Amino acid sequence: MPGVIAALQYATAVTFLVIGLAAYRYGAAGQRAAETAVTRQGFPVEILSRHRVRIEESLAELMLPLGISVVLATLATLNLTAPYIGRIATWIIHPILLIAGGFITAGQVFTVRFVEAEFRKSQDPDARAVDVRDVINAASAVFPVWLRPMIVTRFVLVTLGSALILLLTAG
Template sequence: MNAFIAAMQLSVAGAFVSIPVVRARFGATATASAHAELRRQGVRTTVLEENGMRFDAGGHETWAPVGIATVLAATAGLNLAGSSWAGALNWIVLGLVLAINCVILYSNLTATTSVQAAFSRKGDPDLARIDVAALLKAAEAGFPRWVWILQNARHVVVFGAAGLALTAAALA
């Protein structure tokens, strides 16, 4: 059972690492597309960076998923080693991963609204006049179409594998 739980944890870890890998590979193109849209809207292209909005693998877009993957890999190692800590950590780590992935999914589904709200809170007049839907659509166009499939597959893997691991832990 421990090997199965570890395999599920490593699957979830791989799903989380896919985020910075895709952003590292295609983030510059997405940023260029977003900048082109800002120019079309008559907004300075530096406004995104000045306000912490990125489409590449920088900042929390790398350290958060890599950190989560590292914790999952460590917990998987404890499961494989038969550590007495593994059982409790499975519940804590996988429970947190499910909660975090719910937040990520919600963020994906409400991106336009939440970015508009964040831009409004900043008080920058250039941010306030951005057509956020058009900006996000332009940035999304900078990623290959298969990234949308990967994003959804990532959610299926995270929810499915974490759920299977917790079920296995409950049955153990």
């Protein structure tokens, strides 16, 4: 079982690494595309920042997915080379990843729904009138076509993969 557990952990680590790098590389262009879409709809660019919609990722923000990637790769290596330590570390890391990571990655899988819901609840009438799908689609069009399937894959690995890892570790 350590081989299966490590494979899932390495795969999850790769998704965090690749998605983090893609977000950093293409995020500024995605931000500009979202801002263009908002202004095309007749709203000020600031409406996005006022409602915490940000596509661009800073170098500091890139450190989180890279850090998670390193932790998961280290954990996978431990599960292969020092299974007892790897098992204990897995029991510490994967419940956190399952809950916190599942929530965060769900927001990235269901971005349009989450942002639409936030804008609908807003007291700002302009926010309620924004075509969120158009804004997110404009931003998404800037990113590589493989990014969306990778985001979904990461969500599955973080949630179902972590649950499976915990089940396999328990056995």
